[in-house]
């Protein structure tokens with residue numbers, strides 16, 4: 001076998017700006033605009049607020065997104081949208097940079113509640129409900145999970161029974177395990193819900209279907225037959241008002257069945273374009289894959305952000321003068337520190353490129369570019385695999401990156417917020433934006449610094465500001 005010389009294998013030049021553009025994927029403009037938006041202080045979390053005020057702030061932030069027209073991008077033209085699901089999800093993923101609660105709250109409203117109406121309903125349903133969902137007149141709930149069943153959605157206990165005498169459905173949670181739980185927007189803001197229930201027509205259970213159910217009046221009071229509880233504080237995402245809902249013989253018109261995959265006519269006859277109940281169920285659930293795709297992207301972005309901050313810190317932070325009496329070493333000079341960060345950088349590069357393929361596939365299916373059965377199945381398989389792998393990776397990487405920042409890793413409002421801002425705002429054209437994080441002054445050692453080994457770290461070209469080059473210097477100030 002021919003030997004490739006070492007020199008030939010080593011790149012002599014890295015097109016940093018070009019690589020940065022490649023990392024932005026197929027919808028670079030959507031990502032750049034979303035990053036610019038994420039710099040808006042109105043969209044940032046404030047951990048000093050009360051629990052209730054955090055929720056209200058997050059709701060106000062969602063209104064800022066509405067005013068910017070972000071929700072329309074993935075919508076059909078007849079609703080004023082541009083029908084670009086890929087661009088829509090690209091921008092949505094970037095919201096994690098502004099505030100994770102904002103991302104999830106807007107994701108519940110438009111990505112789950114709105115998506116269910118869009119993907120499970122008919123054009124009549126779209127015209128009836130989506131305008132108010134998009135403009136936030138109807139904040140909504142995606143009510144799938146129950147106390148008794150989460151992963152196994154097919155076994156939920158809520159029923160939607162057709163009543164021929166009034167041409168209505170009756171929504172009912174017959175026991176406490178059938179109460180809907182963990183639902184975003186349910187505790188305070190939600191006025192309507194898409195409720196997943198066993199559809200019973202003429203005594204036959206046709207399996208899980210989805211219905212649009214109003215739950216609160218304009219004063220925020222539950223409508224008759226609807227009740228609920230606040231899930232209260234949780235480990236994170238406290239800007240999202242998660243809660244429980246229960247229904248006691250609540251009636252909705254027959255029209256409210258989102259009937260793309262199963263409908264009931266005026267004679268009370270059930271019909272579906274998909275004969276097999278199992279296949280029908282998985283097709284319906286499959287239309288909601290957007291949440292899994294975007295979480296894969298958000299986890300990948302979280303890795304990029306965390307590693308950028310940790311690498312930047314490691315490049316500037318000096319601890320111990322191991323090989324010189326007058327020179328302290330940067331953390332990145334230590335091999336153990338390199339081993340903590342560099343494999344995770346490599347993994348994250350792989351995640352970025354994998355996610356781009358997933359997002360392309362999602363766009364192909366949902367824009368109609370290639371909505372074949374095979375492509376839908378590929379999308380489902382990849383989304384299931386990538387979402388679990390990337391969220392596991394994010395848990396590991398975020399923790400490692402946080403620890404790699406020492407004490408500074410424990411104060412998100414000091415070190416990392418400033419770094420995040422720097423990270424977002426940096427473009428290839430202004431790739432040396434300085435960071436003003438609170439640890440920057442302390443990384444400037446009072447000891448005269450000289451250059452350490454020449455080395456080029458390749459991290460996040462388009463987004464990570466070039467670390468100050470270590471040059472011979474007698475001045476204590478550093479580039480940051």
Ligand SMILES: Cc1cc2nc3c(=O)[nH]c(=O)nc-3n(C[C@H](O)[C@H](O)[C@H](O)COP(=O)(O)OP(=O)(O)OC[C@H]3O[C@@H](n4cnc5c(N)ncnc54)[C@H](O)[C@@H]3O)c2cc1C
Nearest residue numbers: 108142143144145148149150151152181182183184237242
């Ligand atoms: C912050 C937050 C917000 C949420 N928002 C919403 C919302 O808006 N709307 C909504 O409907 N739901 C929402 N959920 C609910 C979420 O979708 C469920 O928690 C999730 O589907 C898991 O269900 P579960 O909690 O019942 O876990 P379980 O099903 O009890 O699973 C517990 C563990 O067992 C594992 N497990 C389960 N079955 C198997 C199996 N067969 N083989 C191997 N392992 C298995 C699971 O992977 C998991 O690790 C939210 C949850 C959270 C935490």
